[in-house]
Amino acid sequence: MATTTEGFGGGPMHRDRARTFDSTSPATGEVVASFPLAGPEEVAAAVALAGQAAAEWAELGFEGRRRALLAYKALLVRRADELIALVHRENGKPRADALIEVLMIVEHLDWAARNAARVLGRRRVRSTLVLANHAASVEYQPLGVVGVIGPWNYPVFTPLGSIAYALAAGNAVVFKPSELTPAVGCFLADTFADAVGGPPVFQVVTGDGTTGQALCLAGVDKVAFTGSPATGRKVMAACAERLTPVVLELGGKDAMVVDADADVDAAAEQALWGGMANAGQTCLAVERVYVVDQVYDRFLARLVERASRIRPGGGPDADFGPITLPRQLEIIQRHLDDAFARGARALVGGRDAVRPPYVDPVVLVDVPADALVMQQETFGPVLPVIRARDAGHAVALANANPYGLGAAVFAGRRGDPIARALRSGMASINSVLTYAGVPSLPLGGVGESGFGRIHGPDGLREFTRPKAITRQRFALPFGMQSFDRPRFVLPAVQQAMKLRHGRRPGPRRR
Ligand code: NAD
Numbered sequence: 268m269a270t271t272t273e274g275f276g277g278g279p280m281h282r283d284r285a286r287t288f289d290s291t292s293p294a295t296g297e298v299v300a301s302f303p304l305a306g307p308e309e310v311a312a313a314v315a316l317a318g319q320a321a322a323e324w325a326e327l328g329f330e331g332r333r334r335a336l337l338a339y340k341a342l343l344v345r346r347a348d349e350l351i352a353l354v355h356r357e358n359g360k361p362r363a364d365a366l367i368e369v370l371m372i373v374e375h376l377d378w379a380a381r382n383a384a385r386v387l388g389r390r391r392v393r394s395t396l397v398l399a400n401h402a403a404s405v406e407y408q409p410l411g412v413v414g415v416i417g418p419w420n421y422p423v424f425t426p427l428g429s430i431a432y433a434l435a436a437g438n439a440v441v442f443k444p445s446e447l448t449p450a451v452g453c454f455l456a457d458t459f460a461d462a463v464g465g466p467p468v469f470q471v472v473t474g475d476g477t478t479g480q481a482l483c484l485a486g487v488d489k490v491a492f493t494g495s496p497a498t499g500r501k502v503m504a505a506c507a508e509r510l511t512p513v514v515l516e517l518g519g520k521d522a523m524v525v526d527a528d529a530d531v532d533a534a535a536e537q538a539l540w541g542g543m544a545n546a547g548q549t550c551l552a553v554e555r556v557y558v559v560d561q562v563y564d565r566f567l568a569r570l571v572e573r574a575s576r577i578r579p580g581g582g583p584d585a586d587f588g589p590i591t592l593p594r595q596l597e598i599i600q601r602h603l604d605d606a607f608a609r610g611a612r613a614l615v616g617g618r619d620a621v622r623p624p625y626v627d628p629v630v631l632v633d634v635p636a637d638a639l640v641m642q643q644e645t646f647g648p649v650l651p652v653i654r655a656r657d658a659g660h661a662v663a664l665a666n667a668n669p670y671g672l673g674a675a676v677f678a679g680r681r682g683d684p685i686a687r688a689l690r691s692g693m694a695s696i697n698s699v700l701t702y703a704g705v706p707s708l709p710l711g712g713v714g715e716s717g718f719g720r721i722h723g724p725d726g727l728r729e730f731t732r733p734k735a736i737t738r739q740r741f742a743l744p745f746g747m748q749s750f751d752r753p754r755f756v757l758p759a760v761q762q763a764m765k766l767r768h769g770r771r772p773g774p775r776r777r
Contacts, residue, residue, distance in 0.1 A: 286303065286304040286306070287301045287302060287303055287304060288301070288302055288304050288446060288473075288474070288475070289301050289302075290302065290357055290446070290447060290448065290449050290450055292356050292357065292359065293358070293359035293447075293588075293589045293590070293591045293592075293593075293624050294359045294581030294588065294589050294624065295581065297356075299353075299356055299357045299450050300449075300450050302449045302450075302453075302473040302474075303473055303474070304473070304474040304475065304477075304478065305443075305472040305473060305474045305478045305481070306474075306477070306478070306481060307481040307484070307485070309472060310441070310443075310472050310478060310481040310482050310485050311481075311485050311486075313441045313470045313472050314412055314414070314441055314482075314485040314486060314487055316466075316467050316470065317412040317439040317440070317441050317467065317468070317470060317487075318411065318412055318439070319466065320439045320465075320466035320467050320468045321409065321411050321412055321437075321438060321439035321468065323465065323466045323468075324409075324434075324437060324438070324439055324465075324466065324468045325408075325409050325437040325438075329383050329384035329387075329388060330384070332380070332383065332434065332435060332437065333380045333381060333383070333384070333435075335462075335463045335465075336376060336379065336380035336431065336434060336435055337376075337377070337380050337381075338462045338463060339376065339458065339459050339462040339463055340373055340376040340377055340380065341462070342458050342461060342462040343369070343372075343373065343376070343455075343458055343462075344369075344373055346458060347366075347369050349454075350365075350369060350423065350451070350454060350458075351365040351366055351369060353450055353451055353454055354368065354422060354423060354448075354451055355583055355588075356450075357422070357447070357448050357450050357451055358419060358420075358422055358447070358448055358451070358588075358591055359581070359588040359589045359591050359624070360545055360546070360587070360588040360591075361580075361582070361583055361584060361585045361586070361587065361588050362583045362584065363584075364544060364545045364587070364588070365423075367544075368421055368422075368423045368424040369423055369424075370704075371424055371703065371704045372423055372424045372427045372428070372431070374704065374706050375427065375428060375431050375432075375706045375722060376427065376431045377706070378706030378707060378723075379431045379432050379434075379435035379706070379726075379727065380431075380435055382435075382707075382724070382727070383435040383436060383437075383727055386407070386724040386727045386728065387406065387407035387436060387437075387727055387728070387731055388406060388407075389404055389405070389406035390404060390405060390406070391403065391404050392404060392405055394737070396763070396767065397747075397760060397763070397764075398737075400739060400740055400741050400742070400743055401737045401738065401739050401740065402737065402738045402740055403735070403736070403737050403738075404735075404736050404738075405733055405734065405735050405736075406733075406734050406736075407436070407727070407728055407731035407732070407733055407734070408437070408731055408732055408733075408734050409436050409437030409438045409730070409731060410436075410438055410488035410489050410730060410731060410732060411438060411439070411487075411488040412438060412439050412440070412441060412487045412488050413429070413433040413438045413439070413440050413441075413487060413488065413489050413490075413491055413730055414440075414441050414442075414443070414482040414483065414485065414487035414489070414490045414491070415429045415430055415433065415440055415441070415442045415443070415490075415491045415492075416442075416443045416479045416482060416483075416490065416491070416492045416493070416494065416502065417429075417442065417443070417444050417445055417448075417452065417493055417494075418445050418493050418494045418495075418550075419444075419445035419446075419447035419448045419591055419592065420545065420548045420549060420550070420591065420646075421545075421549070421550075422444065422445065422448035422451040422452065423451060423455065424703075425493050425516075425550075426442055426444065426452065426455070426493070427455065428493075428516075428710065428721045428722060428726075429491035429493070429514070429516075429721050429726075429730075430442060430455075430469065432721055432722070432726040432727050432729065432730055433489075433491065433730040434468065434469065435727060436727050436728075436730040436731050437731075438488070438489075438730055439466075439467075439468040439469070439470075440468065440469050440470070441470050441471075441472060441482060441485075441487065442455075442456065442469065442470065442471050442472070443471075443472050443473070443474065443478050443479050443482050444471065444473065445494075446473075446474065446475040446476075447591055447592065449471075449473040452471050452473070453471050453473070455469075455471075456469050456470060456471040476498070476501075479498075479502070480501070480502075480505050483502055483505035483506050483511065484505055484508060484509070486509060486511075487511060488511070488512075489511065489512045489513070489514070489729075489730060490502060490506050490511055490512075490513045490514075491513075491514045491516075491719075491721070491729075491730075492513060492514070492515050492516065493516040493517075493550075494516075494517065495517065495518055495644075496517045496518055496715045496716075496717070499515045499517045499717060502515070503515065513719070514711070514717075514718070514719030514720070514721065514729050515717035515718055515719060516550070516710070516711060516712070516716075516717050516719075516721060517550075517672075517712060517715060517716050517717035518550055518644040518646075518670060518672070518715065518716060519550045519551060519552070519554070519644065519670050519671075519672030519673060519712065519716050520554045520555060520641075520642070520643065520644055520668050520669075520670040520672075521541075521551055521552060521553055521554055521555070521670075521672055521673045521674055521675070521691070522553075522554070522555045522556070522557060522664075522665035522668070522674050522675075522689065522691075523537075523538055523541065523553045523555070523556045523557070523674070523675040523676070523677065523699070524557050524558075524655075524658065524661040524662060524665060524674070524675070524676050524677070524678070524685055524689070525538075525556065525557070525558040525559065525562060525566055525661075525677045525678075526559055526562075526658045526661075526676070526677065526678035526679070526681055526682075526685065527559050527561040527562055527657075527658075528678060528679030528680060528681075529562065529677035529678050529679060529697075530677065530697070531562050531565050531566050531569060531677075532569055533677065533697065534558075534566060534677035535566050535569035535570040535573060536569075536573060537553075537675070537677070537698060537699045538553050538556050538566075538570060538650060538652075538699075539570060539573050539574055539577070539628075539650070540699065541553035541675060541699030541700060542554065542556075542648065542649075542650040543574070543577065543586075543587055543628055543648040543650070544587060545587060545588070546579060546587040546588055546589065546590055546591075546625075546626065546647065546648050547587075547626075547645065547646060547647045547648040547649060548590065548591060548595070548646050548647070549700075550672060551672060551673040551693075551700050551703060552646075553650065553675060553699055554644065554645055554649075554650075554651075555641060555651055555653065555665065555668075556570075556650060556651070556652045556653065557653050557655045557660075557661035557664050557665055558652060558653070558654060558655065558661070559654075559655050559656070559657055559658060559660075559661060560654055560655065560656060560657070563652075563654045566652070567614070567630075567632070567652055570630055570650070570652065571614045571615055571630055574615040574616075574628045574630050574650070575615055575628075577628055578627070578628075579625040579626065579627065579648070580625070587648065589624035589625050590623075590624055590625070590626055590647065593623070593624070595646050595647065596621055596623050596624070596626070598643075598645065598646065598647075599621055599626055599645055599646070599647035599649065600621045601639065602638075602639045602640040602643070602645045602647075602649065603618060603620065603621070603629065603640070603649065604618070605638055605639045605640065606631055606634050606638045606639070606640045606651070609634070609635050609637075609638050610633055610635065611631045611632065611633050611634040611635075611638065611640075611651070612631070612632055612633050613629055613630065613631055614630045614631075614632060615628050615629060615630040616628055616629035616630065616649075617629070620649075626647045626648055626649075627648070628648045628650075629647075629648065629649040629650070630650050630652060631649065631650065631651040631652065632651070632652055632653075634651040634653065636653075636664065636667065638651075641653075641668075642668065642669075644670070658678070658681055658685055661685075662685060662688045662689060665689055665690075666688075666689065666690040669714050669715040670712070670714060670715045670716045671690045671691045671692065671712055671713035671714045671715075671716050672691060672692055672693070672712040672716035672717075673691055673692065673693045673694065673695070673700065673702065673703075674686070674689040674691040674693070674694040674695075675694065675695050675696075675698070675699045675700075676689070676694060676695070676696050676697070677696075677697055678696065678697070682696035682697065683696065690713060690714075691712070691713065691716075692709070692710065692711045692712045692713055692716065692720075693708070693709075693710060703722075706722060706723060707722075707723045707724070708722060708723050709721070709722055709723045709724075709725035709726060710722040710723075710726070711725075747760060
C-alpha cells in the first residue's frame with residue numbers, strides 16, 4: 268500500500284515499501300541507502316506540484332531567483348565536504364574527481380543566476396522601414412516544468428548543468444537521478460530546499476528507467492536528458508507522444524589531435540588525464556588520440572611512461588576509481604578483445620586489465636579504424652593512439668565517427684583551424700575539457716552525441732520560449748493591412764522594396 272510522506276527535495280513522494288531499490292558503493296558493495304521506485308502516479312503528483320510552484324517561481328522575477336540561486340550555491344559550497352564524501356561513496360570516484368565536479372558546477376550556478384536577466388529579459392529590437400510605426404520587443408519566458416533525467420558518471424555536474432539553467436530561466440524542475448546515484452540527487456534537492464525554502468521548485472523522483480519514462484509522459488514542458496544515445500532515442504520517442512520538446516546530451520568518442528609543433532609532453536600528460544580521470548567514465552573523455560608522424564614516437568614514449576605509473580583504487584585518494592556500472596566492464600572487455608583480435612597491441616595494460624570492479628590503464632597502438640574501441644564509446648581507461656600523416660589526415664580520421672561531442676587539439680601555429688575543422692560541439696586547444704568549465708560557453712553535441720545546448724546563453728534560452736511582441740506606436744494614413752487600402756499603396760510599397768532591396772550587392776558599407 269502506498270503512503271504519502273514528505274519526500275526528497277521538498278515534494279511529496281508516495282512510498283511503497285515493496286517498491287524500493289538500494290544504491291550501493293561500487294567499490295565495496297555496501298548499501299548507501301534505500302529509495303522509493305516512483306511510478307507514473309508519483310511522478311504525475313510531483314509534476315502537478317511543480318506546475319503550481321513554477322508559477323510562484325516565475326513571479327519571483329530575475330532578481331528574486333538570482334538571490335535564491337546564489338543562496339543555494341553558497342550552501343552547496345559550505346556543505347561541499349559532505350557532498351564530495353557522498354559522491355565518493357555512491358559513485359566510487361576519488362575525492363579529487365568529485366571536487367572537480369563541485370568546483371565546476373559552482374561556477375555555472377553563479378553564472379546562470381547572475382546572467383539570466385541580461386540574456387532572457389525583455390529587450391527592444393529594430394523594426395523595418397515599412398513597419399517603422401511599430402515598436403518591437405523580444406523576451407524569453409519560462410516553459411513551466413522541466414523534467415531532468417541524469418546519468419551516474421557526473422552525478423553533480425551533469426544534472427545541475429541543466430537544472431541551474433532551467434531554474435534561473437524561471438522553471439520548476441522535477442529531477443530523476445540515475446538509479447546508481449539517487450542519494451546524490453536527493454542531496455542536491457534537499458540542499459536547495461534548505462537554502463531557498465518556499466514552494467517545491469526543485470523536486471526529485473527516484474527510480475530506474477521506468478520512472479524516467481513516466482517523467483517523459485507526465486506532461487512536463489521540456490525534458491533535458493543526459494545519458495546514452497540508446498536511451499536518448501527512447502526518451503525522444505516517449506516525448507513525441509505529447510510533442511514534449513527535448514534536449515539530448517548523449518555520449519561521445521572524443522578525439523585529440525596532436526600536431527607537429529605541439530608541446531608533446533603536455534599533450535601526453537593531458538591525453539592521460541583526459542582519457543583516464545574518473546576511470547574514463549566521462550562523456551567528454553579523450554577516447555582516441557591522433558598524432559602526426561613527426562612527433563608520434565616521442566608522444567607515445569611519454570604517454571606510456573606516465574600511464575605505467577597510475578593505478579585505480581577504492582580509496583579516496585586513488586588516481587581513479589572503480590567502474591561504477593558493472594555492465595560497463597563487459598563492454599570494456601569486448602572492446603579490448605575485439606581490438607586484439609584485429610591486430611592491436613597494448614603498450615600499457617593488456618587483456619587482463621579488467622579486474623572487477625577496476626580496470627587498469629590501457630594504451631593501444633595499431634588499432635584499425637573499424638575496431639569497436641575506435642567507433643563506440645568505451646567509457647573506460649583505454650587510450651588508442653593512431654599515427655596520422657599530418658594534421659589534415661588526423662582531422663579526417665577524427666571526423667569519421669558518428670559521435671561529435673568534444674575534442675582537443677595540441678598544436679602551436681594551427682591550433683585554431685584544426686579546432687574549427689573538427690566535427691564536434693566543443694574543442695579545447697592545448698588543454699582538455701576546459702570548455703565544460705567556462706559557464707558562458709554552450710555545451711552539447713552533434714550526431715550521436717545529441718542536440719540542443721546547456722550552459723551559457725544558449726543553455727538559458729534552451730529552457731524558455733521566445734515571446735515576440737510588436738506595438739503600433741502611431742497609425743499610418745494608408746496602411747497595407749486593410750481591404751480598404753487605396754489602389755496606389757501596394758505599387759508604392761513595391762517600388763520602395765525595389766529601391767531598398769533590388770540592387771546588386773556592392774562593396775560592404777561601413
Ligand atoms: P543511461 O542512458 O543508461 O541512463 C541515463 C538515465 O536515463 C538514467 O537516469 C536512467 O534511469 C534513465 N533511463 C533509462 N531508461 C529510460 C527510459 N526508457 N526513459 C527515460 N529515462 C530512462 O546512461 P548512463 O549509463 O546513466 O550514463 C552514461 C551515458 O551518459 C554515457 O553515454 C555518457 O557519455 C553520457 N553522458 C553524456 C553527457 C553529456 O553532457 N553529453 C554527460 C554525462 C554523461
